[in-house]
Amino acid sequence: MPTPYDSIGQSGLQFFGKVSASISHELKNVLAIINENAGLLEDLTFAAQRGSAIDPERLNRTAQNFLKQIHRADEILKNMSRFAHSVDQFNLQVNLHELAGLVANLAGRPAAMRKVILEMAVPQEPATLTTNPFLLENLIWLCLDFAIAATSAGGTLSLTPERTDSGICLHIAGIDKLAEAFPGQMPEGYDDISAALGASLVPDFSKNALTLRLA
Amino acid sequence: MRVLLVDDEVEFVATLAERLSFRNIEVDYATKGADALVLAKKKVYDLAILDMKMPGISGIELKGLLEKQSPTMKFIFLTGHGSEDDYKAGTSEACCYLIKPINIDILLAKIKQATEE
Numbered sequence: 001m002p003t004p005y006d007s008i009g010q011s012g013l014q015f016f017g018k019v020s021a022s023i024s025h026e027l028k029n030v031l032a033i034i035n036e037n038a039g040l041l042e043d044l045t046f047a048a049q050r051g052s053a054i055d056p057e058r059l060n061r062t063a064q065n066f067l068k069q070i071h072r073a074d075e076i077l078k079n080m081s082r083f084a085h086s087v088d089q090f091n092l093q094v095n096l097h098e099l100a101g102l103v104a105n106l107a108g109r110p111a112a113m114r115k116v117i118l119e120m121a122v123p124q125e126p127a128t129l130t131t132n133p134f135l136l137e138n139l140i141w142l143c144l145d146f147a148i149a150a151t152s153a154g155g156t157l158s159l160t161p162e163r164t165d166s167g168i169c170l171h172i173a174g175i176d177k178l179a180e181a182f183p184g185q186m187p188e189g190y191d192d193i194s195a196a197l198g199a200s201l202v203p204d205f206s207k208n209a210l211t212l213r214l215a
Numbered sequence: 216m217r218v219l220l221v222d223d224e225v226e227f228v229a230t231l232a233e234r235l236s237f238r239n240i241e242v243d244y245a246t247k248g249a250d251a252l253v254l255a256k257k258k259v260y261d262l263a264i265l266d267m268k269m270p271g272i273s274g275i276e277l278k279g280l281l282e283k284q285s286p287t288m289k290f291i292f293l294t295g296h297g298s299e300d301d302y303k304a305g306t307s308e309a310c311c312y313l314i315k316p317i318n319i320d321i322l323l324a325k326i327k328q329a330t331e332e
Contacts, residue, residue, distance in 0.1 A: 033263030035316035
């Protein structure tokens with residue numbers, strides 16, 4: 001009979017797989033742009049060898065494209081490295097703004113595919129907690145997965161960490177189809193991970209918002 | 216030869232369009248499926264090169280919509296993915312399926328092959 005640990009393990013592997021697939025897709029796009037710009041330089045060189053003038057502005061635009069894509073790949077790999085190292089320690093003090101921001105960055109491509117924008121707000125005061133970083137990332141990923149699917153194309157989801165008297169929360173607002181989707185369409189694995197972390201998800205249907213309450 | 220190129224990565228699609236134009240191929244490009252449909256209403260294209268995964272209308276959905284407008288149009292799919300599902304969908308729905316980054320000589324050969332079929 002499957003235990004909650006099986007479910008958590010399965011969800012964690014799926015999370016790792018989805019993030020890895022999304023990152024590899026993003027890097028493929030970066031490489032494709034670099035490849036086309038390198039090819040364009042070859043084309044311009046070939047034309048110059050046959051007497052055509054090279055437009056310095058065109059060369060500069062190509063150089064700018066290279067720099068932009070190198071910066072983009074660097075950001076993708078920084079996020080990937082932070083994500084990969086989140087399994088280094090199973091109990092760690094984390095800053096919720098930084099951790100949720102990382103998950104929002106990792107979820108950027110899936111959100112963009114559904115034309116949903118993710119916005120991260122800075123909390124008024126630091127929201128830190130001691131937890132299992134990878135499990136918390138997985139839990140926020142599942143909440144975002146749900147929220148993105150329950151938001152109309154063109155919508156914006158705002159993520160706001162908050163320190164309250166009763167603990168640390170993450171508010172996710174802008175889920176315009178929340179009433180139709182919650183809780184029936186919460187992703188598999190959510191219940192077991194939230195139980196393992198002592199977390200709970202509280203809907204506010206009047207504000208199209210969810211609050212993830214963390215211990 | 217008139218080609219419609221559609222990909223949500225503007226730097227990719229614009230540069231590839233420029234490179235194809237150097238090779239005497241008339242190319243228009245769009246970064247959204249909806250914009251591609253508008254272009255295809257104004258002009259007849261021999262072939263469309265479509266990214267499979269785009270926000271909004273996917274490449275496969277776009278192919279279906281373009282085919283309704285232009286039944287003789289040929290298709291090549293591009294993707295950054297290499298998943299089995301993409302491969303099956305790409306090879307069953309289009310003349311060919313290329314994984315990014317692409318080799319322009321292979322793309323040119325595939326364009327020639329598709330339009331001569």
